[in-house]
Amino acid sequence: xxxxxxxxxxxxxxxxxxxxxxxxxxxxxxxxxxxxxxxxxxxxxxxxxxxxxxxxxxxxxxxxxxxxxxxxxxxxxxxxxxxxxxxxxxxxxxxxxxxxxxxxxxxxxxxxxxxxxxxxxxxxxxxxxxxxxxxxxxxxxxxxxxxxxxxxxxxxxxxxxxxxxxxxxxxxxxxxxxxxxxxxxxxxxxxxxxxxxxxxxxxxxxxxxxxxxxxxxxxxxxxxxxxxxxxxxxxxxxxxxxxxxxxxxxxxxxxxxxxxxxxxxxxxxxxxxxxxxxxxxxxxxxxxxxxxxxxxxxxxxxxxxxxxxxxxxxxxxxxxxxxxxxxxxxxxxxxxxxxxxxxxxxxxxxxxxxxxxxxxxxxxxxxx
Ligand SMILES: [Zn+2]
Ligand SMILES: [Zn+2]
Numbered sequence: 001x002x003x004x005x006x007x008x009x010x011x012x013x014x015x016x017x018x019x020x021x022x023x024x025x026x027x028x029x030x031x032x033x034x035x036x037x038x039x040x041x042x043x044x045x046x047x048x049x050x051x052x053x054x055x056x057x058x059x060x061x062x063x064x065x066x067x068x069x070x071x072x073x074x075x076x077x078x079x080x081x082x083x084x085x086x087x088x089x090x091x092x093x094x095x096x097x098x099x100x101x102x103x104x105x106x107x108x109x110x111x112x113x114x115x116x117x118x119x120x121x122x123x124x125x126x127x128x129x130x131x132x133x134x135x136x137x138x139x140x141x142x143x144x145x146x147x148x149x150x151x152x153x154x155x156x157x158x159x160x161x162x163x164x165x166x167x168x169x170x171x172x173x174x175x176x177x178x179x180x181x182x183x184x185x186x187x188x189x190x191x192x193x194x195x196x197x198x199x200x201x202x203x204x205x206x207x208x209x210x211x212x213x214x215x216x217x218x219x220x221x222x223x224x225x226x227x228x229x230x231x232x233x234x235x236x237x238x239x240x241x242x243x244x245x246x247x248x249x250x251x252x253x254x255x256x257x258x259x260x261x262x263x264x265x266x267x268x269x270x271x272x273x274x275x276x277x278x279x280x281x282x283x284x285x286x287x288x289x290x291x292x293x294x295x296x297x298x299x300x301x302x303x304x305x306x307x308x309x310x311x312x313x314x315x316x317x318x319x320x321x322x323x324x325x326x327x328x329x330x331x332x333x334x335x336x337x338x339x340x341x342x343x344x345x346x347x348x349x350x351x352x353x354x355x356x357x358x359x360x361x362x363x364x365x366x367x368x
Contacts, residue, residue, distance in 0.1 A: 004092045007108045010080040014066050019059040023047045025294070027056035027068055029079045029091055029114070036088055039065055043292055075099050075136055077111065088116050095136050104135055110135070123148050124157075132165070140165040140338075146177065156180055189239040189315060190327045191356075192304025195296055196287035217264055221256035228254040228263060231344070234303070234329055234354070241304070245318075246326060246356045253331070253354050255363050260347060261264075262364045264319065265342045307353050310366040318357035325355035325362055333367075 005013075022044035044058070054072030058065055068079040079093035091114040097105040110131055117125040126146040133139055142164035149156045158178040163169060189191065193321075222228055231253040236243060243249075248267050256263060287303060290296055297308055307315075307327050316325050331352045337344040346352050347367025355362045 002090075004090075004113050006093050007078065007110075010092065014059075014082075016059045016067060016197055019061050019066065020063075022058045022060065023050060024056045024058060025052055026054075027058055027070075029068055029081065029093065031317050036065065037043070038293065042294060074150065074228075078108075086101060086161065088114075090115055095133075099136055109133070109135065140169075142169070145316060154180070185324070186306060186313075186315065188357050189235065189324045190304050190306065191243070191246070194289050194291070195305025196303045197290045197299035198285045198301035199288040219254065219262060221259060221263065223261040223280055224256060224259040226256060226258040229257050231331065233353070236328070236356075242326075245321065245323065245358060247359050248356055248361065251328060251354065251356055251361055253329070253352070253363060254361075255346070255352055255365065257345075260365050262314075262316075262362065264316075264360060264362045266359045267361055298332075300332045300334060301329060308351075309353075310351060310368060314353065314364050314366065316355050316362045316364065318360055320358035320360060323357060326355040328354045328356055330354070 006172070023046065024044055024081045027039060027042065030218070037058065039058070044085065054070065054074050057068040057069040057071065059069075064081075064083055066075075066083070068081075070077040070079075076096045076098050077093050078096065079091060081088055082090045082092075093111045094108040094111075095111050096108055097103055111133065113129045113130065115127045115129075116123065125148065128144040128146075130139075130142040130144070134142040140351060142162065145161045147161070155178070157176050160175050160177040162173040174266075199333075234251045234253065235249065235320055236246065236251060237249050250267070252267050254263055254265060285301055287301070290299065296302060296305070302308070304327070309332055315327070317323065318325050331344075331346075331354070333345045333347075333349050333351065335343055335345055346365040350365055350367025353364045353366065355364070
């Protein structure tokens with residue numbers, strides 16, 4: 001790993017004249033090389049169509065991303081990506097002295113660096129250095145190493161090792177951040193391989209019942225004993241869903257807004273007639289297929305595909321057949337949906353993930 005060049009040098013050796021410029025609501029250079037592919041697949045926008053008060057600018061030379069600027073509110077940054085023989089070699093990003101609209105430094109500050117190692121044309125190792133920072137976020141230095149392992153079929157897994165300075169980091173923390181067998185397996189654990197998201201009401205050919213009624217069954221939270229809140233019913237009769245193993249067709253989505261615990265229930269055995277609270281008004285949503293990752297991440301309602309977890313992978317096991325339960329739907333926090341004292345908020349901008357198998361439903365909230 002070489003010493004990172006200064007921002008002046010990078011600005012000089014990365015001329016942006018004649019670059020192709022693309023605008024994005026948010027574009028991050030992340031820590032695994034395939035994010036370059038993900039960035040290339042992201043849909044850019046017209047500047048006038050970006051609704052947030054910050055955005056990212058991507059500069060491309062010969063179809064390669066060479067620089068990202070984060071501009072607007074927050075902590076503006078410049079990220080430089082250095083290519084060699086058609087592959088990313090290093091990347092460095094810099095804070096520019098501004099924090100939430102205030103000038104806190106006259107000098108740019110190196111924030112992170114990425115170093116890539118290849119073997120036989122394949123990524124072998126990526127090291128991400130997050131430098132000590134006492135001005136912008138206040139943390140010690142951290143190093144994350146990604147080791148890539150291959151077999152005759154291709155990429156097998158990526159081992160991620162986190163080391164840092166400070167009391168949190170006495171031992172290196174090691175985890176598998178990609179596992180081919182697991183990925184392939186989890187692709188079968190969904191009701192629909194390609195995800196659908198709630199769309200504007202004009203989309204009529206992909207209607208799926210997502211009903212919100214006032215008089216549906218409910219039950220009490222196993223942990224805090226408070227009545228669970230009824231959120232919606234998802235009707236799974238649609239032929240596009242692979243219903244093997246799932247016996248429930250009208251899946252009630254229940255959640256404990258009191259203790260936020262994961263809930264397991266059997267809808268057919270619920271016989272309490274009263275609903276606690278409904279955070280939605282009565283609506284039927286319409287859905288469309290979506291492949292754009294950003295749209296999927298932002299979708300208020302997403303049916304099928306893979307869950308986009310906020311924290312760790314939480315695929316539950318069925319208590320009847322012991323198989324991994326099928327992913328049905330994820331619901332995002334919407335603070336505007338209020339009914340009585342309840343807001344449709346799963347912790348801090350969280351989501352509720354719904355799974356089903358045999359006679360069982362499981363709902364798992366996660367938040368930031
Ligand atoms: Zn509870
Ligand atoms: Zn089962």
